[in-house]
Amino acid sequence: MTTPAIETEGLSKRYGETVALERLDLSVSRGEVFGFLGPNGAGKSTTINLLLNYAKPTEGTASVLGYDPWNEVVECHRRVGILPDRYDTYDGLSARRHLQLVRDTKRATDDPEALLERVGLADAVDQPAGEFSQGMEQRLALAMSLVGEPDLLVLDEPFTGLDPHGVALVRDVVAAEAERGATVFFSSHVLGQVQVVCDRVGILHRGRLVDVGSLADLRSKLDLGDDATVEDVFVDLTADSVRSGEGVR
C-alpha cells in the first residue's frame, strides 16, 4: 500500500484548440479524502474521464492504485468505484439488476438490497430505473459505486440532484468509506460539504492546478483569516473567472 491512490505527471488533454487539462501533476495518498474543485469548465470531469479510461490523454502519464489506467483497465476497475457525471441508467432494468451487473462483473458478493437500503432506496429495489426521479437515480449510481468495497472511489459531483437528506447521505457515505480505509476522490461545487469531509482539496482553474493542500494550508498561504471557508479560498484562487464571468471557455 505504498503507491499513491492516484498519481499523474504532466497529464494533458486537448480537444482541438481547447486545452481542457494542462500538465496536471497530482498525487493523492491512500486513505485520503480529496476534493477536486474549480469553476465550470475547469477540467475536473476531463481529469476524471482520463483516470477512468473514458478518454485517452494527449500527453502525460497517470497511475491509479498503481495501475496504468489505460492499459490495465480490468485490474484497475476491479478495485475502483465510479460515480460518473452526466450518466444515464437503463430505463427498463430495476435497481437490483443494475447492482447485479456491477457486482457480477466485479466478482463481488454484495447484497443489492443492503446497498440500496444504505442509499435510501430500500423501497425501490425492484422498480425500473426509468421511473426514478433525478435524486433517486443519483442514489442508485452512488450504490453502484460502492459495490465490492472499492479501494478508491471516484465521484464526479456526487451531490448533483440530491435533496438535503441526500447531501448528508453522500457526506456520511464518504466518511464511512474513508473510515473503512478507502481513498475518495471527488469533484464538487458544494463547498460547504467539501470543507467538512475533505482532508485536502485541489483547485483547478482553466485546466491548471492552481493550488492543493489542506484548508489550513491554503488559508495561511493565501493570507486569509482563520475563519476563511473553502469558498473564500476558491474565490480568491479563481477570482479572474468570477469577476469577468469567463469561467466557461
Add this chain to the structure above:
Amino acid sequence: MALPRWFPLARNEARILLTSKGPWALAALLVLWAYRPSYIAWDGLGPDMTVGFVQTTATIVLPLGALLLSYRSIVGERRSGSLKFVLGLPLTRTDVLVGKVLGRSVGIAVPVTVSASALGLIGLVRFGLFSPLRFLAVLLATHLYVLVLVSLATAVSAVTTSTVRATGVVFGVVFLVLTVFWKLIASRIYSAVSGQAANPYDAPADGLLFALLRVSPDRSYRVLTNWILGVGNSGASYDAVITKLQTPTSISVFVVEAAFETTPVPFYLHEVTGFVVLVVWLVVPLGVARYLFERGDLV
C-alpha cells in the same frame, strides 16, 4: 470453470432485449412472413419444404429486425451516458464489444428459434416429418447470420459518434446495399468490369459474376442454406432456385448450375464459400471497430 469477464454484460444485454416487446413482435412477424407453402417447393423438397420456411425468415424481415435491435447499442448509450457505467466496469473495451454482440445476438436468436420452432410445428402437422438434421443445420446457419448482422450493426455503432450517422450506415449500407439491392448492384459492377451483360435469364458462365453475387452476407447465408437443403448452388431463395432449375428461362435468378451447364464450375464457387463469407463479415468489421474503439475517447 470461470465464466468470461464479459458474461454478466452479455446476460444483461440479452435480458434487456428479451424483456422488451421488439424481439417478440419480430418473432410473430417472422412466422407470418415465412409460412409460404407452394407446389413448386413441395415438388422439389417434399416435407423439407418446412425447413425452407426457416430460410425465408432470414429474408428482409430478420435483417431489418436484427439491425433495428442492435444499431444503437453503443452509440445510443454513448449519447445517453449509460455507457459510462459499462466502461467503468472491470472490462476492456474489447470485452464490452464482445459482450454487447453476443448478448444482443442471444436476445435475437431466442425469438428466432421460437419462430422456427413454430414453423416446424406447423409444417410437421400439415406436411409431415421433415429432416430434423437439415432443420437444425438451417437454424444454426440462421443464428450465424443473426450474429453477423448484430456484429455489423455493433461495429458501426462503436465507431460513430452520432446516432444519425449510425442509422445511415446501418440501413443505407448494410440493409439497402448489402441486403435488398445487392443482386442488382453486383450485376452492375460485373457489367462495368467485364463489359458483359449479366442477364439473369441467361447468365454468363463467369465465376466473377457469381463470386460478386455472394459477397453479401444475405446471399451467402442463402448459398449456405440452399446447400443444406440440397436445392442448388445459388444466393437466391430456395423456391426460386427450384423453379430456375426446372424451367431455366422462366425466372430472373442466378443459379450456378444453370449458368455452368457445359463449363466446369470454378472451385471458389463451392457452397462452402457461403459459410466463409459469413465468417469474414463477422470478424473483419468488428475487428476494425475494435481497433478504433480501443483507442478513441468515448465521452
